[in-house]
Amino acid sequence: MKRLIAAISLIIILGCGVYAVAYMQQNVPITYDGSNVDVYELQQNPQDYDTSDPDGVASIIVQENLAKTQAVNNVTAIVFDFRGYDTLGESFVLLIAITGATVILRRKRDRWEGGKK
């Protein structure tokens, strides 16, 4: 019974994935693949390279940062807005690591009586 439920759920998830792929193939959004960037020219003459209109999502983040987020610090805008999921994962990794250290060292904490009044 459990295997049947698991198989049905996997089939449903697979169907959702196939439908998503088929749906994305119908109307392809405008993507920035960096095809216009001349990497060799940029590596040879970085001062003379025309960076006024480069291709790529990084240039969008840099150029339209103030208009999109109003955060002066660009790194904070990227970490907490454009990549919020990433920061969420990082903070939970820290939480899980500290919880693991607590579990390992739990026998050494018997003498601690701080703040218990």
Next chain:
Amino acid sequence: MKKNWKRDDLIVRSLADSYLPIALILGFYVILHGNISPGGGFQGGVLAASGVLLLYLGYGFRGIATALNMERMHRLEAIGAIAYVLFAMLGIFAGYNFCRNILWNSGEIGDLWSAGTISLMNYAVGFKVLTGVGFLLLLIINLLSTEPGHEHDGTIPTTELEEGGDAE
């Protein structure tokens, strides 16, 4: 020579008293100004958590055991994580997607309150890292001071205690 040396309380404690407010102020400054100056929640949290080490240097294990509560710090870390998720879910409550910055237009560019949920999530992460790294440092300090007899007089052993043989 004696293996357990008495800590020079006056100099170390004075320096700890002097540098503890500076470390805390620098840490909270970096957390608060995360959206308008270099830094952020992670760096400021670690800076402010170094106050735990300064407190330990100045006042030893007993001082830190009477001043701080480990269980409460662990709970506050979980509260910081939950606050981050809630600030990220403000977009869902407003009808947009997860991590959507719905308050981005609520302040002036360059002010302390600007960039909407970026600052709020920054504060949440700073609080979380502050309490988490502080809790980790408390764990390490508690593991370091497991030698019996020195937590009441403020001394720390310079070498590990050998079984049997007495000090020369």
